[in-house]
Amino acid sequence: MALFYYHALRRNGQKHKGMIEADSARHARQLLRSQDLAPLKLEERHANSANHTKRRIFQRRVRSADLALFTRQLATLIQAAMPLEECLRAVGEQCEKVAMKSLALSLCSRIQEGYTLSDSLREHPQVFDSLFCAMVAAGEKSSRLDNVLNRLADYTEQRQRMKNRLVQAALYPVILMLVAISVVSILLTVVVPTVIAQFAHLGGALPASTRLLIAISDMLQASGLAILAVVFLLLMAAQKVLRHARWRLRWDRFVLYLPLIGRVSRGLNTARFARTLSILTASSVPLLDSLQTAARVSSNHYVEQQLLLAAERIREGSSLRASLAESGLFAPMMLYMIASGERSGELDTMLAQAAENQDKAFDMQVGLALGVFEPALIVVMAGVVLFIVVAILQPMLQLNNMISH
Incomplete structure (x- = not known):
């Protein structure tokens, strides 16, 4: 076909x-x-032609919500005891987006050629990561593919919700900052020069605050675009430098020790690790394989390195709790819950609970940070505007005094 x-x-x-x-x-x-x-x-x-590039373009267009729906539909059909190729064909027919339809039919063709589902998924690394493929392979071995796919759908939906929460948490302060900077820039480059020009005849008799305001205004008018260009070039250079593994590792480690951002980043990555490890262990994936796969889900390279070192310590005979404690990344409560899960034989349940607790802590931290940031920005903006107003009013008062005398 x-x-x-x-x-x-x-x-x-x-x-x-x-x-x-x-x-x-x-x-x-x-x-x-x-x-x-x-x-x-x-x-x-044809899969092995120039159209392979177009297939990769389709893969990049697959959103997490579409992938979760695809996984959920496939799990439902498999649970109904339908043959796998018929399930994939049926899901493909239900898909409205070309990318998902192409993906489903491509997987169906691979299944008809005799490949397993996990091997077929590995042909699409832009869509299905190592976690997805490992869990599907475990589900195929244990004959619980429908349960595994349902867990994967839950995991994909939860990860998308967390991603949306992160975007919302970052977008609000960024917009406030941009608005604040834009307002101040307009005041300094448009309003201030027009007003200050009325006092040019005073020369050196202007107050120090007014002279400082004029200097800042002149600098922005003369070099504002150059400053923006320099900032843009610095950001591009930083992005290029961070593509190198050594510098990216140093940067990710530095981020973890920042006052607030570090705690949030550490909590997010450890929660993601715990949730992923919980799903893998519940799907009967061996612990060492689960640890290595869960470590690679981390968005922080330093955290990934430390988790892979923890996996090596477990290979040498250490317990999971002790190995993770040596990394210095996990909160005491999470370590306690992991140790409890090891003792009781319910590691997957305790890991899922630990991840849930960490997510709730993240929501509280974001709410607190946003609650503090907004009034702090208002105070800073009020201070800047007050400085501008005082710098403009001082020469007016000085001129009035000169006239009255």
């Missing part, structure tokens, strides 16, 4: 495009007509 990309017309004249699986181009046209679609354009997609 081959994949065909098509453009077609519905009966109402509306254009439609997508992917379809068929034995030949003629078969593909027959299938489209059976769906009340009039084919306009039909192109065969």
